[in-house]
Amino acid sequence: MARLLQAPPKFHPSEWDIANKMQSASTESQKSRSERVTAESRRLLDEIEKTTQKTQSDVNKKIEQRQEEIKFWKQELDNKLEQIFHETEVLLTFKTRLEKSLESCKEPLDIAQKCLLYRQRRAGIDLVHDNVEQELLKEAEVLQGVIALLERTLEQTNEQISFVSPEDWIDFSNINVEKAEKQRNNSLVLRTLIDGILSQTASDMRRQREAVNVAFRNRVKEVRDAKHQLERLLAMVMDETASQEKNIAALKKSIADKEGPVKVAQTRLEARNHRPNVELCYDTVQYRLTSEVQEITKNIERLKDTLAQAESELKGLSRRQLSLEEEIRVKENTLYIDEVLCMQMRESAHINNF
DSSP states (O other), X not given: OTTTTOOOOOOOHHHHHHHHHHHHHHHHHHHHHHHHXXXXXXXXXXXXXXHHHHHHHHHHHHHXXXXXXXXXXXXXXXXXHHHHHHHHHHHHHHHHHHHHHHHHHHHHHHHHHHXXXXXXXXXXXXXXXXXXXXXXXXXXXXXXXXXXXXHHHHHHHHHHHHHTOGGGGOSOOHHHHHHHHHHHHHHHHHHHHHHHHXXXXXXXXXXXXXXXXXXXXXXXXXXXHHHHHXXXXXXXHHHHHHHHHHHHHHHHHHHHHHHHHHHHXXXXXXXXXXXXXXXXXXXXXXXXXXXHHHHHHHHHHHHHHHHHHHHHHHHHHHHHXXXXXXXXXXXXXXXXXXXXXXXXXXXXXXXXXX
């Protein structure tokens, strides 16, 4: 029992001093470390705060710069979009001009082809490959060339309008701005080209149209002059026919008139053949009667020969009359085709500037 209640060991005073000093040193050390951590924490907080503020300031600045850049490109794109919208509208107007010009070529081409077809109905010698036909063929060729050129230009215009569609430029980028500017410039060049083509093709068509019209007017004058000459010849033939008919009538009458005298002379000769004896001689009367019969007979033969020639000439005049009348009808047909069917039809077509 006495051993169980034994008192704990006691420390030496020096140990107590050392223990107190150690406690004090340990506390000071802990305090010092804590103060350093606190100071470091404050410094770190201050540094981080400054860094954070600087970073935020830098970020805000970058954001502001980016916003300005975006505003700039947006403005650039808006400007380009506005230009593209405008250029598209203008190009659509040019497209309409091309379409109208192309449509307007169809009627002149149809008229030229109809004129060529109508002129195939010319008859006889008038079915000639004249200057009018040459100019009509050239006009058809010019119009077909113009139509082909306008169709190619219209196709190019349609492709260009696809290129400058505003929907293609919704992305904000320098590349798109450059592309927009390039396509706008292409459109400007194309518009200039279209203007030149429309002007040149209209000029070419007008020039060829006038060449055809001049050829028609000249040909109509030539045909009309030829018709008038044929009519003068016909009138001359008709006059000569009337004169020849009178001549034939006179020849027939003269032949008929000679039948009586020749019969009288022949009767006298027959009667004198019955004279008796020596009275049946070849006297002056007999000689003259014989001569008269021979003379009248010969004259009748001459008249008949002349009558045959006159009747032959009358037939020739009749054939010439028929030929001239047919040729006049040919000329009238040609004039109707060229002057009525072709020239009047051509007046209905106009070449306009689009």
